Amino acid sequence: MPCLLVFSEQDRCAFELLQKAIELGKKMNLEVAAAALNGSQGEKFRHRGCARVYTSSQELLQPFDAFVYAQALSQIAAASQATVILIGSTRSGKELAGRLAQMLGAGCLTDCQSLEYEKEGLVATRNAFGGATVAAQKLTTRLQIYALMPYLCEPAAPGKAEGEVVQVSLDLKPSRIKKLKKTPKDLGAVDIEGAEVLVCVGKGLAKPEDVKIAEDLASALSGFVACTKPLATDLKWLPESRIIGLSGKKGKPKLAVCAGISGQVQFAVGIREAKTIVAVNTDPNAYIFQMADYGLIGDLYQILPQLTAALK
Amino acid sequence: MDIIVCVKQTYDLQQVRIRKETRQPVFENVPLTLGNIDKNALEEAVRIREKAGGKITVVSVGPETLEDTIKEALAMGADEAILVTAPKLDSIESALSAALLAKAIGQAGPFDLILLGEGSTDNYSGQVGPRLAELLDLPQVTFAKSLHIEGRTLRAVRSLEDYLEDVEVDLPVLVTVVSEINEPRIPAITQILKAGRKPKKVLSPEDLEIPIGKFGLQAETISNLAPLQNRKGILFKEGAKNIPALVKALEEEGLLRR
Numbered sequence: 367m368p369c370l371l372v373f374s375e376q377d378r379c380a381f382e383l384l385q386k387a388i389e390l391g392k393k394m395n396l397e398v399a400a401a402a403l404n405g406s407q408g409e410k411f412r413h414r415g416c417a418r419v420y421t422s423s424q425e426l427l428q429p430f431d432a433f434v435y436a437q438a439l440s441q442i443a444a445a446s447q448a449t450v451i452l453i454g455s456t457r458s459g460k461e462l463a464g465r466l467a468q469m470l471g472a473g474c475l476t477d478c479q480s481l482e483y484e485k486e487g488l489v490a491t492r493n494a495f496g497g498a499t500v501a502a503q504k505l506t507t508r509l510q511i512y513a514l515m516p517y518l519c520e521p522a523a524p525g526k527a528e529g530e531v532v533q534v535s536l537d538l539k540p541s542r543i544k545k546l547k548k549t550p551k552d553l554g555a556v557d558i559e560g561a562e563v564l565v566c567v568g569k570g571l572a573k574p575e576d577v578k579i580a581e582d583l584a585s586a587l588s589g590f591v592a593c594t595k596p597l598a599t600d601l602k603w604l605p606e607s608r609i610i611g612l613s614g615k616k617g618k619p620k621l622a623v624c625a626g627i628s629g630q631v632q633f634a635v636g637i638r639e640a641k642t643i644v645a646v647n648t649d650p651n652a653y654i655f656q657m658a659d660y661g662l663i664g665d666l667y668q669i670l671p672q673l674t675a676a677l678k
Numbered sequence: 679m680d681i682i683v684c685v686k687q688t689y690d691l692q693q694v695r696i697r698k699e700t701r702q703p704v705f706e707n708v709p710l711t712l713g714n715i716d717k718n719a720l721e722e723a724v725r726i727r728e729k730a731g732g733k734i735t736v737v738s739v740g741p742e743t744l745e746d747t748i749k750e751a752l753a754m755g756a757d758e759a760i761l762v763t764a765p766k767l768d769s770i771e772s773a774l775s776a777a778l779l780a781k782a783i784g785q786a787g788p789f790d791l792i793l794l795g796e797g798s799t800d801n802y803s804g805q806v807g808p809r810l811a812e813l814l815d816l817p818q819v820t821f822a823k824s825l826h827i828e829g830r831t832l833r834a835v836r837s838l839e840d841y842l843e844d845v846e847v848d849l850p851v852l853v854t855v856v857s858e859i860n861e862p863r864i865p866a867i868t869q870i871l872k873a874g875r876k877p878k879k880v881l882s883p884e885d886l887e888i889p890i891g892k893f894g895l896q897a898e899t900i901s902n903l904a905p906l907q908n909r910k911g912i913l914f915k916e917g918a919k920n921i922p923a924l925v926k927a928l929e930e931e932g933l934l935r936r
Contacts, residue, residue, distance in 0.1 A: 463808075465812050467805065468812035468813060469812055475897065476804055477804075498691060498703055499696075500905045503900065505897050541817065542851075550841050551840055613797070613856070638907070656907070656909075658911070661913040662914045668917060673925070
């Protein structure tokens with residue numbers, strides 16, 4: 367029976383995809399299967415509502431390699447008669463999606479912000495023209511791959527009927543890439559994409575030590591500090607794991623305070639899903655005010671500390 | 679060291695405006711350029727050639743305007759260009775791009791390294807690199823933030839969401855780079871003047887035996903508009919004086935846990 371197949375190398379993202387697949391599967395009358403190739407993932411999938419969990423303990427599958435995983439998933443897709451494959455749109459997921467799509471002759475859309483079953487079939491939305499627009503697109507191929515952004519929905523909870531676990535024997539060519547070492551980018555890494563409150567700063571900050579002003583506000587709001595790309599990559603005042611934007615993370619906080627940020631589209635795409643946006647900028651014409659619920663025209667060096675004090 | 683750099687022509691997106699009434703992007707009078715991250719890939723190629731010698735070939739697929747846009751890449755330091763052009767090659771899908779690039783690269787002769795940006799500036803789908811690697815049966819190193827080549831071995835540091843990964847691979851290999859890898863040079867006037875005289879091979883999809891009309895399309899675009907912004911747009915103009923009003927508003931929305 368044709369099915370929706372889900373895979374992400376990250377557990378939380380995999381369970382979100384599973385939740386999405388269960389929802390779509392009901393509407394499309396498709397079974398849901400999962401590929402659990404990342405060590406202990408298999409057991410965790412069993413009670414989360416998928417009909418089958420494909421798993422393998424072959425050594426070549428550790429650590430994750432896009433080429434090896436593309437082979438594995440193309441074989442699992444064939445075995446499970448998948449017609450739709452959902453992958454997490456992480457960097458690893460994206461490089462896997464492209465390679466797998468080419469292997470299978472499948473159409474593929476990456477960085478999807480939503481995926482719904484409508485009268486014309488599955489429709490995904492994703493940023494286009496560098497985030498200036500959002501395109502609604504559908505794939506027309508028999509086999510379809512959608513890479514969905516993390517935090518698209520709640521993860522599937524355990525406690526559902528037990529799925530069948532299928533041990534597969536895969537015919538895998540080894541990767542030609544040798545993985546030498548992994549180094550965490552940011553030892554104090556925080557979950558920017560899952561954060562409820564973000565205080566975002568940009569080039570309106572004058573000195574690296576001034577990041578503290580934003581940190582103080584973030585802690586008063588029980589949130590985290592995030593930043594525009596130049597602040598992390600050019601100035602290195604904050605770790606790269608804090609970058610919000612097109613090539614960084616997409617935040618979905620309940621509250622985002624954006625201070626000293628002009629609001630260029632490259633940043634805006636990473637924060638426009640926020641429920642409420644507060645902008646602080648000295649320039650009344652800054653684009654950030656156009657996307658803000660509350661704008662405060664003024665100097666962040668005055669406003670942020672006073673706002674912090676007012677919240678205490 | 680013979681290096682292929684794949685680049686894509688896009689509108690200068692900084693200059694694209696949105697028509698408020700229709701939410702449609704406006705491209706009239708917007709200049710064409712090469713993708714931002716493509717320039718990082720090209721810059722890295724130039725730096726590698728400066729150390730190791732060899733030749734850089736830029737390969738690109740697009741409408742006829744590409745012949746002019748590609749001069750930017752030749753001015754930045756590419757030695758020659760192979761272009762696949764046709765009017766219908768504007769904003770094509772990743773699968774067709776990869777297919778045409780693969781065939782065009784076949785015309786370039788042997789190579790050691792293929793470099794691309796991690797994604798295009800406009801569509802940022804990130805598929806062409808991995809698709810091309812699959813078509814050419816090459817190992818892929820994606821999201822590289824630094825490269826080091828010694829003999830026939832390439833070492834790269836990959837930048838993933840939360841960690842860096844050091845990898846090693848024998849040439850030939852396909853590498854996609856992130857913008858942090860370098861600062862692309864601005865070509866000097868003399869380089870710009872020389873660019874027009876560098877060798878350029880212009881092919882059609884038919885020359886490469888890929889009739890684009892028959893190449894199955896994989897996606898349909900239903901709509902493509904600027905997102906609706908349902909924001910309150912309340913502006914406090916008196917700076918710090920308005921902080922109590924802001925706090926009150928946030929409190930009323932239940933956004934402050936106190």
